[in-house]
Amino acid sequence: MLSRRHPQLNSHGELIHLLSIEGLPKAVLTHILDTAGTFLSVNDREVKKVPLLRGKSVFNLFFENSTRTRTTFEIAAKRLSADVINLDIAKSSASKGESLLDTIANLSAMHADMFVVRHSESGAPYLIAQHCAPHVHVVNAGDGRHAHPTQGLLDMYTIRHFKKDFSQLSVAIVGDIVHSRVARSDIHALTTLGVPDIRAVGPKTLVPGDLREMGVRVCHDMREGIKDADVIIMLRLQNERMSGAMLPSAGEFFKTYGLTDDKLALAKPDAIVMHPGPINRGVEIASAVADGGHSVILPQVTFGIAVRMAVMSIIAGNEA
Amino acid sequence: MLSRRHPQLNSHGELIHLLSIEGLPKAVLTHILDTAGTFLSVNDREVKKVPLLRGKSVFNLFFENSTRTRTTFEIAAKRLSADVINLDIAKSSASKGESLLDTIANLSAMHADMFVVRHSESGAPYLIAQHCAPHVHVVNAGDGRHAHPTQGLLDMYTIRHFKKDFSQLSVAIVGDIVHSRVARSDIHALTTLGVPDIRAVGPKTLVPGDLREMGVRVCHDMREGIKDADVIIMLRLQNERMSGAMLPSAGEFFKTYGLTDDKLALAKPDAIVMHPGPINRGVEIASAVADGGHSVILPQVTFGIAVRMAVMSIIAGNEA
Amino acid sequence: MLSRRHPQLNSHGELIHLLSIEGLPKAVLTHILDTAGTFLSVNDREVKKVPLLRGKSVFNLFFENSTRTRTTFEIAAKRLSADVINLDIAKSSASKGESLLDTIANLSAMHADMFVVRHSESGAPYLIAQHCAPHVHVVNAGDGRHAHPTQGLLDMYTIRHFKKDFSQLSVAIVGDIVHSRVARSDIHALTTLGVPDIRAVGPKTLVPGDLREMGVRVCHDMREGIKDADVIIMLRLQNERMSGAMLPSAGEFFKTYGLTDDKLALAKPDAIVMHPGPINRGVEIASAVADGGHSVILPQVTFGIAVRMAVMSIIAGNEA
Structure with a gap:
């Protein structure tokens, strides 16, 4: 019997994308908060890096501009030792008339490991998560009025x-x-x-x-x-x-x-x-x-870095 | 007897710049393709980095905007462990009336190791390759209607x-x-x-x-x-x-x-x-x-990353 | 007895911010020049990186645009192995009406270690240095007509x-x-x-x-x-x-x-x-x-990278 796939969890109930808090069980939320706690001490250390995402490519796809939020994800990813690529989408293929899904397919083909997506349209990160390659993880960094x-x-x-x-x-x-x-x-x-x-x-x-x-x-x-x-x-x-x-x-x-x-x-x-x-x-x-x-x-800002490190490291560790 | 220097090859016939496919012998092309094959497996690995360009500074000089192409070079360089600096040329010295060659001389003086150049004028990467310091390598990322x-x-x-x-x-x-x-x-x-x-x-x-x-x-x-x-x-x-x-x-x-x-x-x-x-x-x-x-x-997109890694690592390894 | 704090030196007379040359003793200037000399050889090496700022987060805060100067600091910080985050301030919170000090407080809360500040108003880097957290160091990259x-x-x-x-x-x-x-x-x-x-x-x-x-x-x-x-x-x-x-x-x-x-x-x-x-x-x-x-x-340009590496590594090593 085939069950309809959960948009954020794999068949073991593990988080593979973070698209919305709606629909996530309490245990998943608590696991993220507990993990963030361990990263808070990383941010206080002399050397603030851990190698959990070493060699992974994290793409910041901000279809809607937000330097502040992008910065928090960039810091979080770099502290996990990821390679971070910031795409100024407004200037890029979007302006050449390429569709969202073609852009995503192309970036996936470059062996992207994670997309951090902000978009003015509610649901855009869901669309991306549904269509990207199985090895790619999606984090919603704010979509329309829907979720953050x-x-x-x-x-x-x-x-x-x-x-x-x-x-x-x-x-x-x-x-x-x-x-x-x-x-x-x-x-x-x-x-x-x-x-x-x-x-x-x-x-x-x-x-x-x-x-x-x-x-x-x-x-x-x-x-x-x-x-x-x-x-x-x-x-x-x-x-x-x-x-x-x-x-x-x-x-x-x-x-x-x-x-x-x-x-x-x-x-x-x-x-x-x-x-x-x-x-x-x-x-x-x-x-x-x-x-x-x-x-x-x-303190919210400080905790925000640790929470984003937690989310990224958790989803990167789970297979679709 | 002095022979006129080849714009892309050193006296041993090794690639030091990639400016155009025209004028390159078959063996050089085949060597790039073979090397790209070895990098394809790097891109499939859990940790996608190799230290071949560690400590090297790669400058993306895009006089003509192209987020997609710049991104492929940025990913390729980061997977080779290079430091990548993206220069938004339109905003920088160019707008202060500095000449192309003065800009290049300045960046070379910062100990740049490689320039990845896109320019709307055919031949601009040749001009840069002719005038930059001997330790600097140039990759043409598209010049006018001339070559890519x-x-x-x-x-x-x-x-x-x-x-x-x-x-x-x-x-x-x-x-x-x-x-x-x-x-x-x-x-x-x-x-x-x-x-x-x-x-x-x-x-x-x-x-x-x-x-x-x-x-x-x-x-x-x-x-x-x-x-x-x-x-x-x-x-x-x-x-x-x-x-x-x-x-x-x-x-x-x-x-x-x-x-x-x-x-x-x-x-x-x-x-x-x-x-x-x-x-x-x-x-x-x-x-x-x-x-x-x-x-x-x-698959072209995927192969493109490996090919760019191959080009960068090959030219960085050859002396002028 | 309380003495009024020096804006750039700690109680041991060590440099913790670089805001102006005015008011710095000769010994501090000479120490920076001597340290720069040791970094010049780093820039000539095959692998141009030293791990002195590994895991540190350096923020380039350019309220006034200057690609060239920002690039020199970015290169210097990366050669010291720091994580560098470039903030395009014009596009970010500043445009949302957030005050300079609120922006700085937020970035400090993200565990920034260093701010490299360019600002069209004379004195802005002093204001930032006075108000940022004790673990944060400030480098003036040019403020108004005041200092560089x-x-x-x-x-x-x-x-x-x-x-x-x-x-x-x-x-x-x-x-x-x-x-x-x-x-x-x-x-x-x-x-x-x-x-x-x-x-x-x-x-x-x-x-x-x-x-x-x-x-x-x-x-x-x-x-x-x-x-x-x-x-x-x-x-x-x-x-x-x-x-x-x-x-x-x-x-x-x-x-x-x-x-x-x-x-x-x-x-x-x-x-x-x-x-x-x-x-x-x-x-x-x-x-x-x-x-x-x-x-x-x-040569000035080349020395500029080494001098910026010296300044960053010296202030990062001194406590407020």
């Missing part, structure tokens, strides 16, 4: 680092949730890891009502939304939303949904404040909070 | 891989031959390797009549041109030609010179179909042919 | 290589001194190393009078300025100055201040001619001089 699984995983690493146990937590995600692949990945991860109280906080135009079906509490009142929260995840407000009809102004948004010390006082006394970066000071978060004692925004 | 020798060599590798022996073959090159440095390099290589029947197939505007002087049969009828061919090399039709007076339309071109299953049936039953990529599906080649059983387009 | 210390050091290396002793020299710096961070760094270095006769030569609009307070002789007459000089440092005339009111025309400038064989005859018979590059032939320097026997412009 390594960001979700580094957020989970951060929460576990500071809070130890997921089973008693209240986590508030605040801001532009409807456009956020980070929010979506976080919600799937928090749910899988057993967080009992997840809240989506923001104006009606930016928080989709159907989140309730995912077991998320929707709050349009910021103070209610972060009350007694253990973890507050602030989302970046994209500048381009500001000019549209969806929002009054950055100043108005900050007044209502910006995280200030004042509002933060409503959360648990030991609450942590997270943000995927880059932050807009004075738009979604006050400088005093971003730089304050509750902020774990910079 | 590594493409020619990977095409020869592909033909030899599938057909074993050059001495009995009929090879048809189809499409925009007049603008194609690939066609020119292929014709020189096929001639040197002893292919008895080389055909140039395309409309009068795109196939120069003087090819006959090179021993090539010129055919303006596609069916006649590919009849009983062992090898069909389809060329990319540059989009920019389409808008000019040289061609009626992409649809018209496909009807007359596009390779379809129908026309392919006229070739030998075991004919192979090649293309330098990126392909224009439905312009010069039907998707059914590009993805069909006769197509060796993706 | 590695260029200053490679110029000193060049002078010492050809002239051995600084204590008897006459050095003329010629051209657009007012806009030149190279001139400023050279003057500080020459003064610290004990050169008794430093001259600034150029038109009144381009040579600031307050140089006299730094012990520099200001000459508006070129022939007087280079008379009996041992060393002539020609500066690049930026094209953008030409169109302004500051200068008549390139032709006029060349006639008065361009270095020709004719004028060069006024200097010492064994004078050396230097230039930071890229040169404008026929604007500030005649081709015959640039390519002539007195020119040491290309």
Whole structure:
């Protein structure tokens, strides 16, 4: 009997691509977080390299530009001793009218071992994973509004680092949730890891009502939304939303949904404040909070390198 | 007695630059193909690196943008353990009014070991090879309409891989031959390797009549041109030609010179179909042919990495 | 008792950042030049790598574009076996409105070990050095009109290589001194190393009078300025100055201040001619001089790699 193949796992249940947190069992998530822990010490060492991906070719395929995210993957891959090739896709074959799948087939024929893909269209990394050669592994570095699984995983690493146990937590995600692949990945991860109280906080135009079906509490009142929260995840407000009809102004948004010390006082006394970066000071978060004692925004960045090293080394070690 | 120096060979007849296939003896071509064979197995290994160029600095100097070709050289150099520096020439000194030779003199003074050069002007790599320091090696990665020798060599590798022996073959090159440095390099290589029947197939505007002087049969009828061919090399039709007076339309071109299953049936039953990529599906080649059983387009890409590793390692090992 | 921290030296007087030559003791400069000497032989070796920075992550942060200077640092870092990450800052977070210090904090959190910074604003590398994590080292690769210390050091290396002793020299710096961070760094270095006769030569609009307070002789007459000089440092005339009111025309400038064989005859018979590059032939320097026997412009480039290797390896070995 033939079963339909899982898009991310092989027949032994091992991770071969990382496309989305949705659909991954808790054990797989926990294995990634545990592995990331071992890499954190690598990053503190005098010589920060391990030879796990030596001789492997990792291609950064950024169809949508993001220097920051590309850099984190480049560092992670180089610390694993991989050869990294950055492709500026906009300039390359894409502009010569070559199809996505022809580009992928060509790069696979060059004996690529891994594609790190960012794309403005949701689902593009799935398409690539379905069509690439069996020895090639795909990591989704953000696709449309759909998923940003390594960001979700580094957020989970951060929460576990500071809070130890997921089973008693209240986590508030605040801001532009409807456009956020980070929010979506976080919600799937928090749910899988057993967080009992997840809240989506923001104006009606930016928080989709159907989140309730995912077991998320929707709050349009910021103070209610972060009350007694253990973890507050602030989302970046994209500048381009500001000019549209969806929002009054950055100043108005900050007044209502910006995280200030004042509002933060409503959360648990030991609450942590997270943000995927880059932050807009004075738009979604006050400088005093971003730089304050509750902020774990910079540890998130540090953990992000270790989590990406973990993901790459795990999938490279599993066969399709 | 002083003899005029060969532009590509040292006094022992060894390759020190790869500028063009024209003028290279058969033994040199065969040595490159044989060496490429040994590197193919490197690319299949778990760890794909060999230390042949360790500590060498390879500069990719792409005065004309080509992400795909640059990537193949970058991969090849990294698998040989070289340090690779990509120079975006358009942004650099060239825009500050520095001459080509001053740029080259400066990079040579940085102890560059190899320049991989693509340039829109025919002959630019020769100029560089003539003027650079004796320890520096030059690889032509495509100059104007003149030559693209590594493409020619990977095409020869592909033909030899599938057909074993050059001495009995009929090879048809189809499409925009007049603008194609690939066609020119292929014709020189096929001639040197002893292919008895080389055909140039395309409309009068795109196939120069003087090819006959090179021993090539010129055919303006596609069916006649590919009849009983062992090898069909389809060329990319540059989009920019389409808008000019040289061609009626992409649809018209496909009807007359596009390779379809129908026309392919006229070739030998075991004919192979090649293309330098990126392909224009439905312009010069039907998707059914590009993805069909006769197509060796993706193996060409794989062989291309091995051939570039071979060229780089051979010239780096020979002294001027 | 707390003393105000030195911006570049730790409490043992060791170099931890290279921000400016101003304020560095002679012993530190001499140590860098001596160390560069040992790296020159590395660059001549068959395998040009030393493992001094293995596993270290060096970030090239070029807020102002300069392919040439970035390339020299990239080569130097790779020859020290570092992982190099080039950030195209214009495209990245800067364009998303992130502040310089937030960008730096984020990259530090990725366990960066060194930032090589070029910035159009004078002082930017100081700001970064003040705010980055203690384990991070900063090299100024040119900030505004302020300083370009590695260029200053490679110029000193060049002078010492050809002239051995600084204590008897006459050095003329010629051209657009007012806009030149190279001139400023050279003057500080020459003064610290004990050169008794430093001259600034150029038109009144381009040579600031307050140089006299730094012990520099200001000459508006070129022939007087280079008379009996041992060393002539020609500066690049930026094209953008030409169109302004500051200068008549390139032709006029060349006639008065361009270095020709004719004028060069006024200097010492064994004078050396230097230039930071890229040169404008026929604007500030005649081709015959640039390519002539007195020119040491290309050795400067070679020494520049060794000097940058020296700076990076020295600061990486010292703790804050």
